Amino acid sequence: MAEKRLDSVRLQNIAQAYGQSAALMSAVELGLFTKVSQGAETIDQIASALDIHPTNAERLVTMCAAMDLLAVENGRYRNAPDVERFLVEGSPRYAGAWMLFTKPGWGEWGRLTDHLRNKDLSVMGDITDYTVDDARRYHKATFSIGLGAGRRFVRQVDLSKRNKILDLGGGSGAYCIAAATAHPHIRATVFDLPPVATVASEFIAENGVSDRVAAQAGDFTADPFPTDADVVIMASNLPMYGRDMIQTVIGKAYEALLPGGEMHLIGETLNDDRAGPIGPAYWGLGQATQDTLGLAHSEADCVGYFTNAGFQNVQVHAFVEGSLSRVCGFKPV
Ligand SMILES: C[S@@+](CC[C@H](N)C(=O)[O-])C[C@H]1O[C@@H](n2cnc3c(N)ncnc32)[C@H](O)[C@@H]1O
Known part of the structure; x- marks a missing residue:
């Protein structure tokens, strides 16, 4: 069979991919998917609902249809299933803020x-x-996407016999809020930088768990950790740091954990061949724009950090297929 002749289409599409990002972000900012969900189906209806020129409406929906964000049939547009689930304002699953993050x-x-x-x-x-x-x-x-992740964590990990979570770089507190909501006995500390700790306290109060979840201001690269936790979580900050610092933080977490405790590192990890997926590679390269030493770590790298720190029974689980994995390890009793 003759080999397919190479052309430059793939390369051109990658070079122009920022247009896809722009289209999705503008669609979110304009509320396109919300209006489509509410019944604006034709280009004229969409233009009028968004209060934009019909030519601009046509350009935007054409791009969104080309990206499979919208389906089109006989000039009528509807949202793709994931768009309908996550990008319609007013839904508790609305993740528009994350698309603009x-x-x-x-x-x-x-x-x-x-x-x-x-x-x-x-x-x-x-x-x-x-x-x-x-x-x-x-x-x-982060909360617009993190609460779902927190609930997923609570479904995957048995916390029924655990008492206290330490969430390193816990951000909004999404994981601790989900855990404390699901388990009335669980207490938790969200450990994050001072301005974030202020904001975490707001989320914790809004979600009604201030009696058991507290925010503690601290820098996990430099400050000591509380030593009363039997579960440590560290989620979605892995590519922000280089190998040495991640190893240091996991080592500190091991020392701080109560004997018999467990740590879960949830992160964007590369496959062990380091050839993808694109998500972790993107976050890692993004650290170059901040001039930091952060980069994408592989699952095997993470297993190594845990093992070097002293954790036993180190395991890797798919957390969100194709996006996040969960590496966990246990401190001996
Ligand atoms: C992408 S957010 C993830 C938040 C949360 N873990 C989640 O999954 O929803 C990364 C968080 O790590 C925190 N972080 C990064 N470096 C930190 C450090 N040195 N000390 C404490 N927190 C840090 C950031 O402030 C931010 O809140």
């Missing part, structure tokens, strides 16, 4: 080559400069 970094991605030439890299990125307002915006986005 990386938009503030847009300009720096345009300067990626300059960043890649910079050899002066730091341990931590711009999160150290965050104000409480920055942290509020950031965690409005």
Whole structure:
């Protein structure tokens, strides 16, 4: 059989992929999917519902249909199933804020080559400069996706015989809120940088678990950890740091855990061949725009960090297929 002749279509599509990002983000900002869900089906109806020019409506829905975000039949548009589930405002699953989460970094991605030439890299990125307002915006986005992840964690991990969670870089407190809601006996500490701890306290109060969940301000690279937890969670901050720092933090967590306790690292991890998936590779490369030492870690890297720290029975579980894995280990009694 003759080999397919190579052309440049794939390369062109990758080079222009930022147009896909822009289309999705604008669709979210304009409320396109919400209006489609509410019954705006034709280009004229969509233009009128979004209060934009019909030509712009046509351009946007054409791109969204090409990206399979919208399905079109006889000039009538409807949302793809995942769009309907996550991008319709008013739903408890609405994750529009998460779709816009990386938009503030847009300009720096345009300067990626300059960043890649910079050899002066730091341990931590711009999160150290965050104000409480920055942290509020950031965690409005993480909470929109994090509470679902927290509930998933609670379904996957048996906490019925556990007493106290320490959530390192716990952000909004989503995991602790989900755990405390599901288990009336569980107490938890959300450990995060000072502005984030302020915001975490707000989320904890809004979700009615302030009696058992508290936020503690601290930098997990430098400050000591509370020593009364039998579960440590560290979720979705793995690519923010390089290998040495992740090893250090996991070692500190091991020392702080009560004997018999367990740690769960939930993160965007590369497959062991380091050839994907794209999510962790994206987050790792994104750290270049912040001039940090952060990068994508593989599942095998994480197993190594746990084992070096002293954890036993180290296991890797798929957490969200194709996106997040959960590495766990146990401290001997
Ligand atoms: C993407 S958010 C994830 C939040 C939460 N774990 C979740 O999954 O919803 C990463 C969090 O790690 C926190 N973080 C990063 N470096 C930290 C450090 N050195 N000390 C404490 N928290 C840190 C950030 O402030 C942020 O809240």
